[in-house]
Amino acid sequence: MFRTHNCGELRLNDAGQEVTLSGWVQAGRDFGGLTFVDLRDRYGITQVVFDSDDDAALTERARKLGREWVVQVTGTVRERTNKNPNRPTGDVEILARDLQVLNKSKVPPFTIEDESDGGDDLRMRYRYLDLRRSPLQRNLLFRSKLALAVRAYLSGQDFIEVETPNLIKSTPEGARDFVVPSRLNEGQFYALPQSPQTFKQLLMVAGYDRYFQIVKCFRDEDLRADRQPEFTQIDCEMAFVTQEDVLNTFEGLTRHLFREVKNIELGEFPRMPYDEAVRRYGSDKPDLRFGMELIDLNAVAQGRGFQVFDAAELVVGIRVPGKADLSRKQLDALTDWVKRPQVGAKGLVYVKCNDDGSFKSSVDKFFDQDALANWAQSAGAEKGDLLLVLSGEAEKTRTQMGTLRLHVAAEYDMIPAGEFKPLWVVDFPLLEWDEESNRFHAMHHPFTSPKREEVERMLTGDHETMKSLKADAYDLVINGAEIGGGSVRIYDRGLQEKNFQLLGFTPEEAEEQFGFLMGAFEYGAPPHAGIAFGFDRLCAVMNGQSSIRDFIAFPKNNQGRDVMIDAPSRIDTDQLRELNLKLDL
């Protein structure tokens, strides 16, 4: 037996007991004839003391232990003279009478502390050492606990967890599929699922009524910061429901999770139509933890001879409270920031509402104090506030301003810590016109239904009508992060065919790729709707963290490689030959 207790559980009332602990040497120090060793495992840290008066040889061996060595210690629990109130085990120590080294350790390349001195590359390369650090252990424990809470809650609501296959037929969804050559079917390929969408719809057709799954999904996208090629979804589908039922069920789940795992009461989630979100926040996932809503300034800004504004479809501003004192340098930095290609604005106009009632702006040449006072009034700005103004094509400019709003809030620490602001964004458009490819894309996905009252318009309307169709599609947003999204689905073959047609599929293509689903619709498909939550993101957001990477045990790095496992690897030619790849490149 390696231990009688773990390193986190001994207390004062265990004093006098003989115990055996195993763990890692966190730290050691000598003091007089005593040697103290902090022994660490997942559960905590316990102090072990070796007394050279008791056993000089044993103490000598303890002195030679190194950091991260794995040892087993037997001894007697006793009260500490020098208690450590910051540790649950801080009232006691083990007076050692035996020590066994279970495994040695090289000197770790960085310290195993809450704040590590390891750089990102080193931490990723030695992920097993990084994962020993408390913050990461807390994150992964949180994730495990959260998954359990999700399952318990949904099972309690009659949801059944069904595993859907990972080796499936390739279907054109949003992103690129990972493909898997099939040895048994010469020249053919499986795809890894981007989501279990069609399978969960088939489960509804099969009468499973309420399905969920916490499931890995795969997208062969270019790796960007915080995007992983494999990610985890809480995937759900319900039959005989309306949008209202789905929203209530998953608002219930989310509230339950915050209550159960974070002890936070969220209250009722507000709802906002997509159009309103874009108008007020320049984003379909507004962060409601702070104000700075977008203000339409066309009425006060145009017609004054400033060519840039006059030519613009939209002049839009935000009021940054109390920031009239930004320096020239700070304002220049903001201007540079909006001009970055990722944002794409041509320039940034500011108006400072000075404490003395005067205004200072970057467009003083065109706007006198009265005109600027007008702006300020339109924006509800008061003395000490700063207005930031962008102009241009309406949609783009709103998006740019939405991005700037987030940047300013983060840059100037205007986001209250520890707050959670959930929001349902509803009434998404069904289709999105893509100028570049000259075709419609599905805003959510091709299985999303138009609102019931829009079906007639969809079946009979013209091109412009299609652009205005709304869907029963919804996103759950928390603190500006998209946690989940879903929709009411089409369950009628004819309507699904029409949708594929609008999306540019020929009837043959639609049949070949989705015939199995449309066929199922002909055998008694119930009305159904669903939602999927990004589980990695939910973990991060619930802990107030912006990166998902430290909630994943073995993430991929930016080259798509597993940390230290260094996947993928070159497989040998024999193996490939056996796959009978008929590639015809």
Added chain:
Amino acid sequence: MFRTHNCGELRLNDAGQEVTLSGWVQAGRDFGGLTFVDLRDRYGITQVVFDSDDDAALTERARKLGREWVVQVTGTVRERTNKNPNRPTGDVEILARDLQVLNKSKVPPFTIEDESDGGDDLRMRYRYLDLRRSPLQRNLLFRSKLALAVRAYLSGQDFIEVETPNLIKSTPEGARDFVVPSRLNEGQFYALPQSPQTFKQLLMVAGYDRYFQIVKCFRDEDLRADRQPEFTQIDCEMAFVTQEDVLNTFEGLTRHLFREVKNIELGEFPRMPYDEAVRRYGSDKPDLRFGMELIDLNAVAQGRGFQVFDAAELVVGIRVPGKADLSRKQLDALTDWVKRPQVGAKGLVYVKCNDDGSFKSSVDKFFDQDALANWAQSAGAEKGDLLLVLSGEAEKTRTQMGTLRLHVAAEYDMIPAGEFKPLWVVDFPLLEWDEESNRFHAMHHPFTSPKREEVERMLTGDHETMKSLKADAYDLVINGAEIGGGSVRIYDRGLQEKNFQLLGFTPEEAEEQFGFLMGAFEYGAPPHAGIAFGFDRLCAVMNGQSSIRDFIAFPKNNQGRDVMIDAPSRIDTDQLRELNLKLDL
């Protein structure tokens, strides 16, 4: 709103209430002016009645409903005159006042009943209809409930569920890897995991102490009956434990599952060394629900001039109780059965212990009544019993007899129904000598540790010594099915290197393929051990079923295709070109 209640919940005390139900039309029948419709969903069946005296038009519409149409009915709950005691809802019916057809259905290709009239192919092709049948719904609900119970139990024992990656480095394990071309890493491939083995060991090095995961694994094997290319494991690993700890923990889990989900008390699991299992049952996964142990007959069968026995390394028999009355035809069928290439025996000898005390055997020419009486005594056979005897090379013959033992028990219904006989098989050999390839294979896997007291022999012994090394490796067997297997692992770099060397790896190959793990062993790897349960198999065995396929929502058929999804598919050349496949075939 589509429903106020589901089709399984209305009872007599709901009488008088107005309700709305939605579901599938299971059956309809007309009786006088009444039309009865059985409405079905996952939760049950409720009878709906339409009365033409009340509403002739409505009843006319009800008459025209077809099987599997999806309808919504509103009406009043009332007591049935003709109660159906076989249905929880059988005391009531709904007197309908409104009917809406939500979706029609073509006539299904087979009936949606417990015993379907659909053949296997049809049932697989229309899996969404097959999945509507009660037995399958029960199976998948069972699976969901079982997974929940596993997670609750293990979490309660401080296990943390950690998701390990699916796109990993290819490592040579037992079976062939599925590979996934990487677009970002030209000419390189990910592999899909055959198990999360190395990742869970890294988690132990990382101090996670107790890990589990219910996880999909992948093996690109030729499809045989009841073997799926993707399958689900309950995968576990523990640090600072011995074999004893693992066995106790997972015996606890298994007992809990049977108690919780099946209401069956299993009691303590017996343990049997591998050598004993093979000797007594001719199998490393003996089915203990019935006797018929293997009996060594060399002493009584050899030296009597029967060349076949005399030349054999082993003569081995089983006593089939009460089967002396098998006919010539039945015995011939058994002989043919053992001669099939899958079994590979040369012939089968029988001895009938007749009720009159005489013996009748297929080798009467060589053995007189006294000699056969001797056999019977050795085998503990009584009047009315049958002895079946095989001979040949010892190991092969035992295996053949183990197979025959199972076949006879199944064929002649000698396996008691509803019984569960768990067994730990322990003390597996570490290595297996393969004559064909002239090398050692790992009996469990290359990370398995020899028993502690065998380490010295392993590091210093000769070739023959290696064959006799025992490992702390164990299997859980229930009713002759291997439910799980695991081992104590190597956690020392030197010992792991030695093991790879024995398995025929050059030091460079070992380093290239497993350097990441051996490197981790140098940074404070704790002693650890683990186990994995086959979740699909566990589901089937707990329900007394031999096939796993009906516990999987969307299994692959024998061509490795998803039922009706018909994966894999040919992906287009552009997509392949983009993958930059440098195949060099």
